[in-house]
Amino acid sequence: MIWSKAIGMPTRLALLAAVALQLGAPMAGASQPEANSLSVVGVQRGQSVEVQISGARLGDARELLFYTPGLSASNITKVDDNNIKVTITATADAKPQLHPFRVITATGTSNMRLFSVSALPTVADRTQQRVCQSPGDSVQLDHRWRRAQ
DSSP: OHHHHTSOHHHHHHHHHHHHHHHHHHHHHTTSOEEEEESOOEEETTOEEEEEEEEESOTTEEEEEESSTTEEEEEEEEEETTEEEEEEEEOTTOOSSEEEEEEEETTEEOOOEEEEEESSOOOOOOOOOOOOSSTTOOOOOOOOOOOOO
């Protein structure tokens, strides 16, 4: 038998360990937190915004890890096991760009998400939208530019 005669005991243990790692790898990722969506995707420099982060296994969030300077997180509160609310603040000298971050929880670190910092204010769209009730409905589109108020 090749297994018992040609392969020594240390090699057998190494092979068994490699197989065990491969079988356990999919299960290890199952408990990692996931950040899937943000209720607000950006903030103006020098401002703060409350953001709800939705995903999986975020209920025990401790902090947000930002990879670039200029952003900080505070007031992290659990909404439920899969959602948190956090206040993100951009310093006045934060670079206007996409800033990568991760959610740090008691059970691990989430996937990377991006949060935008802009030199311009965020303006909510206050236009009324009409929902088509049937395929024959017509909708008039308004193409005028609107100034922020």
